[in-house]
Each structure stands twice: as C-alpha cells, then as structure tokens.
Amino acid sequence: MNYPIIRRPRRNRQSEAIRALVQETAVSVNDLIYPMFIMEGQGIKSEVKSMPGIYRYSLDTLLEELKEVTDLGIKCIDLFPNYAEDKKDTFATESYREGTFYLDALKAVKDNFPELALMTDVAMDPYSSDGHDGLVKNGKILNDETLDILAKMAVAQARAGADILGPSDMMDGRVGYIRQALDAEGFTDVSIMSYSVKFASAFYGPFRDALDSAPRFGDKKTYQMNPANVREALIEAALDYEEGADFLMVKPALAYLDVIKTLNQNFDLPIAAYNVSGEYAMIKAAAQNGWLDGNRAMLETLLSIRRAGAKIILTYFAKEFALLQA
Numbered sequence: 001m002n003y004p005i006i007r008r009p010r011r012n013r014q015s016e017a018i019r020a021l022v023q024e025t026a027v028s029v030n031d032l033i034y035p036m037f038i039m040e041g042q043g044i045k046s047e048v049k050s051m052p053g054i055y056r057y058s059l060d061t062l063l064e065e066l067k068e069v070t071d072l073g074i075k076c077i078d079l080f081p082n083y084a085e086d087k088k089d090t091f092a093t094e095s096y097r098e099g100t101f102y103l104d105a106l107k108a109v110k111d112n113f114p115e116l117a118l119m120t121d122v123a124m125d126p127y128s129s130d131g132h133d134g135l136v137k138n139g140k141i142l143n144d145e146t147l148d149i150l151a152k153m154a155v156a157q158a159r160a161g162a163d164i165l166g167p168s169d170m171m172d173g174r175v176g177y178i179r180q181a182l183d184a185e186g187f188t189d190v191s192i193m194s195y196s197v198k199f200a201s202a203f204y205g206p207f208r209d210a211l212d213s214a215p216r217f218g219d220k221k222t223y224q225m226n227p228a229n230v231r232e233a234l235i236e237a238a239l240d241y242e243e244g245a246d247f248l249m250v251k252p253a254l255a256y257l258d259v260i261k262t263l264n265q266n267f268d269l270p271i272a273a274y275n276v277s278g279e280y281a282m283i284k285a286a287a288q289n290g291w292l293d294g295n296r297a298m299l300e301t302l303l304s305i306r307r308a309g310a311k312i313i314l315t316y317f318a319k320e321f322a323l324l325q326a
C-alpha cells in the first residue's frame, strides 16, 4: 500500500522521554489543598466509613499527622470541625464563640506549623441544628440575616490564625460582607477563596457523614446552584470577583470540568476546584473491589482537573498523591 502518512502523532508518544517532553499539564503537590476533619477529644483517629483512608482526628493526633503531611510537601490544609449534636443551635453560635475546641485547634495548628497555609470553611452547617448553611426561619433560608453570622465566624477564624477563608454557603453578597468585616478588624491579609460556583450535588454525601451535617429538612437547592447551569456560573464568579475574592472555586470538580474551563477563560484570578468527597469515595470503592487501579484513576482525575484549568485542587487524595511522588 502506498498511502503517504505525513503527520504521525504517534512519533511524539514513542518513549517515556518524548512523552514527558510533550506533556502539556502536570500536577504538583504545590497545587493541592488537603481537607482534613477534626473533632473534640483525645487520642482519636476514627475513619470516615464512606471515605477509606480519611479520618476524624482529635487535636493531638492531628498534630502528629500534620508532621507527616507537611514533611511530604503539602503546604495547605482545609480543616473542618465535627461538632457534637448538643453543641449545635439555630444560630450556629459555636462557630464564633471564643474558646471553642475548633478555634483553639486552629491556633494550635498555626503555632506548631507556622509555614502551613491554613484554610477554613465559612458556612453554618457543621454548627447548625438545622444542618443548613444559612439561618433557617419558618422553613426558609434567610440570606441577609445569615451574613452577620458568617462575618462573625470569619473574623473568629481569622483571629485564630486562618490564612484563607472559604465561604461555602452560597448566600448572596457574602464575599463582600466578609471582606468588609475582616478589613474592619485589621485582617486585611487574610484571603478569601470563594466557593463561587457550588452546585447542589449528590457528591457531598460522604462529607456530610464525616461531619454529621446533613440538612435536617429539605435540600440546599435555594442557595446551591442547579447542576444544569453554566452561564449562571459566570454571574456568581463575577460577583465574587467584584466583591474582592482572591480565588474562585468550582465545586464539585469532575462533573463540572466545563465550568472550570469557562471560569479559567473568563477570569484572571487563580481558579480552584474541589474534588469532593463523593468523587473520592467512588474511586476508593471501585479500587477496593479490584474494579480499577486506584492510583492510576487518582492521577488521571487530578490531571483532568488541572487540564480543565484549575490551578488549585482541594482533594482528599493529597496525601496519597504526595506519597506516590516521594
């Protein structure tokens, strides 16, 4: 046969060395934020059932774990508190009261690991007896009344040493409101990574197990976005940009790679994506059953999120990824 093949893309795939030369995207441990869970107590390391390899720590065991995590080169963690049911109330009072185990833990983490960038979540759900991200009245989630609580929470977390605050509540106007509250208290250097485009997703299930924070009634569809929408994502992102966010986040990641790409093309701020609990659980479950190669699926997943345009990935795989590189 005499058909002339002029362009042979396979030439650029013929060896490991050449493949490395032409590789367009890479994942580095520098890109990763490791979400971790803390609870009150001592000597606790309790595995989250739906998230194999992920634990709820008490402060003492968390500090031990952080030694390992930081030695592996992880530079940022996002610390979520698990509150006992009897500490929760309508107003999420524990989220900003001085001397709570969580705020004290933030201080301790910062004292012990001053180089570590410490991120926190700003939303009412782990502290709310209604399990919602905002204040509930007569079955409705109130927007403007929630902002006051979020601002108190944000200032308390900043005071405790948080470097990056992650408003994950999806109330309107919260980034600007929190920015103003932080600046008024002198925390002009504390960053805001806004959960700008957060969808009402089934993939948060395991996280809500970890924190016992599932909504007690209804769902989150009046504040989290409809998974069908991407043009609306531009509105949310533009508002957060104007209100002073330092990073824009898309959450979840895998079912929303097009949204990540759209944001990356339209905004010059660093784009983050949250590879959420359900996305982690799916790969873990399949790997445990021997249905796929967990490490390869992890690497491919992280790479796809970077390729879509996220510079930063919040992922429960952070430690495993770092261990593989080490």
Ligand SMILES: NCc1[nH]cc(CCC(=O)O)c1CC(=O)O
Pocket (backbone or CB within 6 Å): 121, 123, 125, 133, 168, 169, 203, 204, 205, 206, 207, 208, 275, 276, 277, 278
């Ligand atoms: N507002 C709280 C919050 N912050 C991060 C997640 C989910 C993270 C994950 O699934 O890994 C949630 C849950 C939710 O909105 O219901």
